[in-house]
Amino acid sequence: MNVIPNRAVERSQLLKGVLDLAVLAVLAEQDAYGYDVVRKLRSHGLNDVAEASVYGTLRRLFATGYLSSYVVPSEEGPHRKYYGMTAVGREWLVEQQKQWVDFRNVIDAIIKTKEEGAPGV
């Protein structure tokens, strides 16, 4: 029987909850529009992130108040919807970063436990 799991779907689970953080981190550098955020994330190693995921995340973060938005007409294509961080967004980013670091340390510790048996933290 073929138990080969779908790679894209499988990996996409890892992104859950972290895509917000990644998008915010990109926007913390400088304002950007959706299509550009996608390219930046991919160039950073998130090769398979779907466009719909990024656009959806941007809309969600905007709706929550973490991002502001403005439209800039482009001469090389359709208009671009830029997003920028709000003050609340920056606070949330910092908090999310901490949570990520804590979380990844916990996971790292758990998967190392089996090699040694003595968790060093």
Next chain:
Amino acid sequence: MNVIPNRAVERSQLLKGVLDLAVLAVLAEQDAYGYDVVRKLRSHGLNDVAEASVYGTLRRLFATGYLSSYVVPSEEGPHRKYYGMTAVGREWLVEQQKQWVDFRNVIDAIIKTKEEGAPGV
């Protein structure tokens, strides 16, 4: 409706896709039953992981063939359903560990980018 995001739900998103890995890592040390896996995960820092999540994960991993199972009667309570790794499960664990390390490196790089501006990669 309340706009305050539910902490538990928020954090739970981070667990998506990683709980499999955590559970397998615990079981790689030694066979264990569900309730025990929950306690071990919590003692490792996953304080708020829900029982239903672990039981569900165990059933899923068992159904996929990564875990074997046997029931042991207990004298201090109801029966215990022990789970142990299969050969395929061990292979998958190794692969998942690699994927996790890659993934967390990418995320770490992205959230650090904004501090320096020079991505090392």
Next chain:
DNA sequence: GGATAGTACTATATAAAGTGTAGTACCGCA
């Protein structure tokens, strides 16, 4: 000039997985 590709965004349906909640059942203790 029309077809095509790249850019840029929106909207909807789907699927995966963690959680909440309720329920079953066994044990020991006050």
Next chain:
DNA sequence: TGCGGTACTACACTTTATATAGTACTATCC
């Protein structure tokens, strides 16, 4: 007898990444 801890199952709910389709503008190639 009832309560708390142990141990598991089942179902509905929620969030979120993805697939897919569609709109629309620009530039390029035949």
